[in-house]
Amino acid sequence: MTTETTITAIHATPGYSGFFFDDQRAIKRGARQDGFTYDGDPVTEGFDEIRQAGETLIVDVELEDGTTVRGDCAAVQYSGAGGRDPLFQADEYAPVVEGPVADELEGRDPTAFLENAEALEELQVNGDRLHTAIRYGVSQALLAAAAGAQNTTRTDVLADALGTEPATEPVPVFGQSGDDRYTNAEKMFVKRVPVLPHGLINSREKIGADGETLLEYVEWLGKRSQELGPDDYEPRFHIDVYGMIGELFGPPYDRVEVVDYFADLEAAAAPYPIQIEGPMDAGGRAEQIHAMVELREGLADAGVGVDIVADEWCNTLEDVRAFVDAGAADLVQVKTPDLGGVQRSGRAVRYCEGTDTRAYLGGTCNETETSARACAHVALATDAAQVLAKPGMGFDEGYMIVENEMRRTVARRERAQRRTDASAESDEVTADD
Template structure:
């Protein structure tokens, strides 16, 4: 089956691009927007509308494969590619990628995905958002050509066993970190709430007291609203390096504070994502390693999750091999081609590292559905509910896609 036409259509993603550095430096809020000057290259404002580009591949039989090029909320931070504005990139895609796609056979996914993931144009690899969306479309095209689900394409090309069970889901609250938790508990999400602790005075507290108070509230809320007695969601909170800020990047003090959060978490497992931001990959691995070793010495069950500076497949291998954390986030748009997501999960699983197939609120329904198929095939420990920050919409998209696909897989296996 060949591609006969390729179209690239700019659109909106499901959230916004935020200048993380400006926010960390204390940018104030005016309603939904931030006030002050952007400091990260490419940003016009501290918060601006998220954008995407849809890749439409028209096949010989008239079927249309779709993928969405999207980038993370905090683009340009933590070693990631710069801001991705759809209107700027669509003409580039039409000019350079259209001719390479039209006439291409699509029955095999991996050969096409690897070609475009390593392709250089004018001496540079494609932006990670482009590689992300294009390979989604190529996976969809392979599934359409073979009359199977996208998950089955991955299972077949990687020689993986079918495990017809759902992958645990992780809900993200955004700034609505109280009401959104109630929604998550009513729908029984497996891990919560992300929390968006990206500011010291308002969210963490200068001594960490506000986060500790929030964790105690979470435990009480789970107890009050749980819909079944055996429901014990994990607590997974992203702190964006702010704990390091209040303890002057002292690893021992950071570890002591994190270990102390165990008491607040009570019977629930606690994961702290991004306790420090050391400004580079090697430094980040070193600092996380110090904190993790200190947690082991203290006998603490609290687990650390790597995020910043752990962007590519190669980064994930390096963080995993260093044993500097308990879990790595596989931040799907940052890896470029989606086959890298699969290979990252598989590597973590082989090495005994907990794999969190994440992503961003700033994706789209198309990319979120594609990620469900990757997760069902590769089997990470948990998957992010996305896109958007409203929770309900992302839960609807991800949960329903997962269970529809599982129904098909079970029927075909039977």
């Protein structure tokens, strides 16, 4: 059933996101932690502090039938780094949403999700495309509006738009621990989280002068998972090192010294598989692709079974395509806020189909519960390899939000299918009579 209505108004309210903005360049240059904050001066444009409160722009879309739906504009924790859009400041962008964006979308049919979302992608203000965070948040609201007007799930709206067959069970969730990497990993083991723990290995102190601290942590993960997890629990370890392996070893990445370190990581994780995200930051997309291809070929030649995950310099849909085409990674992180509209994240996941590269639907701890739920529908619609638990770094809340949204949606779709099947059977009986 479809409700005839139009988009009548769009409002934008500045608010808080689920974590913080961090100046990655300053941290990697050795900024010292002072409790939860950092000492020193920021180096990335737009930052007033090395760590500052995360922001969101709450977008309310009003429809003619009286319905109001919501999306949240959000940007990644490490904004302004690795080729991403600059720091997102909600007060600055609220007039853009209530002005040019509203002008473009008001009066449109909300059921035309893809058409509306693509119009947003093409919209320019003063000759520039909209910040990725705006396209991300407003597209979430457009998706919710389409689902509401059609009395269906956001998963089904996206699947119809992208031409996919949705997953019939929740996509494996990837939990992120933050700096509390031991306690939060233990929580994940108890809850049988399939992919974990992220680890936040973003400094020399956390990886160790020769990488030994990371090896010790991976060994602990394997041992503790067996102690706390159920007998049939088989986790996949996923560690984000924020380019720190490259900081330790430097290029070329197919040489024996580097490959041996990855072999040590594989041994430390055994008997469980392990994947390493962002092994190096080569300073540009072409350079990053070259470095990751070099590493991946070195690992393959040596028979080392550690998967590598693209993150740095893999931000846009075009970037994802470039990494996949080059065979530069076993997984690519589809970093949802960096791609703009949620339909573009869906297309990025789809681009991995039929290749050797799996799609990890990621994002950032610095999102909101609204954007996290929207991404759960992208994951289901495209049957991604894994989806990030978000927002925040406390683990439990983000895992609950994403996992429950997928379970709720799968159950709703199953009920709808049973009703359809029952109706069809009733029609057949009537026809026979």
